[in-house]
Every structure is written in structure tokens, then in C-alpha cells.
Amino acid sequence: MSAGFEVINDSQSILIDQNFQNLALVAKGTISIGSNSSPGGYSGFTTIPATGIPLIFIRCAGWVAVTGATNGRFDWRMAKGVTTFDYYAFAPPQSIGGNLGLQVFGSDGTLCFDAQQKYLRILGTMATKGSMFFPDSGGVGTVISFPLPGTLPAVCFSDPGGQFQVVTGSIVSGGMTYRTVARCGMRINGSNLELAQFQSLDNISLPSGANINTRVAASPAAVIIADVSNM
């Protein structure tokens, strides 16, 4: 760097500079619904300030999946019976005006850091890649567990994971097809992160003449863990 502003943290990573935007807390909240009794659970979306691609961290006691995130919104699904979760959306900082504290701008005027906002504090990343099992009967699949650091950690998947079934049988056109009936979700149980596939379609039964030949499901490759205390 020949000119500008750069802060290196104790881990020798760049904490702040004028080349890239820091990830600020642009929205947080609790999503609650009245009831959730359908076998496939309940899905929805939440709008957030559109400052760039967000990283969505969640805390939840029941099975929840963030199924997608784009600039200004994220999509989610709660498993049957789950009615609430907390979210923390981190994205490039908003221009909120004022001139209090440190502000760092890029050469094109982009706001990279503004001390009037709160920032993502990463506790670490954890590899979670692996095969998962979702039963043909539906519900929630086999749970896999990982220890979480910190006192108030929230978790963001590196990717949504995946699931499909290969369906074969005499009534199946072409003899074989595929379908997705579950989502990889997470919950925080004590000091552990738990992952499992949960049913995302209300009716997963197959008619006579069609049967599940192969079952495939995968967890996200990794998760990012953030400290959301005092956020």
C-alpha cells in the first residue's frame, strides 16, 4: 500500500483498509410466526438494507435453514413445529450520515468503514462437509453435532448443502427421475451446532409403481461462526 489507511489485526489479517468494505451489521431481528404445523414447515423471506451481498448469521433452538440470500433480502425455512429464530445480517456498511468517529472511504468514494456501525466479529470457520441421511418417511434426518466457541455464537453456512432422491419404478417416465424433499438446517443446542436435513415438502409419499432407489444428502462445506454478543 503506497497511500491510504490500513489496520492489521493481531492475526496479521487486514482489519480495515480503503480497498474493501467491512461487513457491518445492517439488520438484526427475531422472526416469529404464529404456528407451523405443515409437514414441510414454513418458508418466507426477510428484507434487509440493500448494501451488497449479505452474510446471514442465525441463532435458533429449532431447525432452520437460510435457503438463499441476495442483495436486500434473504430466504428461510423453518422445520415443522419451529416458530422463531434470530438473525444477524452483515453486509457493506450503510451510509447513515453524520461525521462521528472514524470513517474510511475507497478511492471511488465507497464507504468501507464507519465507526457509527457495528461489525462482524468472526470467531472462526469450521469444516462441516459430509454426507447426511434423510429418511424416506420424512421428518428430520440424522443429526450431526459440532462444538461451538464463544458465549453467543451465530452461524452462517458457506453454502446451503443439498439433498435429492433418485426415484425409479414402473410408472416413472424414462425409468428414473429425481426430487428434492428436504433442506439442510441448523440449530444451536447448548454449546453445540447441530445440522440435519429436515422435510421441506408437505407430501413426500410416492404413488404405487414409484419408489426411492437412492438417497443423497450433504451438509454445507463449512460454517462461519460469529460472536453476536452486544450486537
Add this chain to the structure above:
Amino acid sequence: MSIGLQINDGQGASILDTSMRTGRILGSVAITGDNGSVAVPTVTGTPFLIVTSWPQPFSTGQFGTANVWGELSFDGTTIHWSFGFGGPIYGSITIYYGSY
């Protein structure tokens, strides 16, 4: 923290200091081909990848839809990917990379 930068809010609560690790998105790559890899500018710090959304599910006709997904890895200089299912026929993905 005894040395380094410390930034507090108006109430004196810490916003950021040099003992913390904050994440930043450094770039993105759009993947439209089959399994492969792409080199990116070397990342300082601990690298991470994010795929915020897989492509839209594709119709499988009789029994609804199926979701595309892929497998990813990143060593700080090269992003590797392979489509676990459905791709690249049914859509591209955007991989965001960053560090903390």
C-alpha cells in the same frame, strides 16, 4: 488489548479492535462450466467462501423439482468447485470469497 487500534462507540463500548477478526468480501467468481478451478488474487488472513444461493430448482416433471448443489474448496489462492448434482446444465453459481 494493550497495543493497537481500538474503536469505541459513543457510549464507550468497543466496536472493533486489533484483537478481533472481521470478515470482508474480496471478490466473486461466476461458475458456468463443469468441475474446475480458478485462481484469485492471494488472500491474506484466513480465507472463506460463500455461496448464498444455489440455482433455482429444476423441474423433474412427475415428482416436482430437484435442487442443484456443488462442492467447494478454497486454499487462499485457488477456488475449486464441482457440481454435486444438477449442474452445470441447470444454472450457474456465484462464489464469493473473502478473508478474516
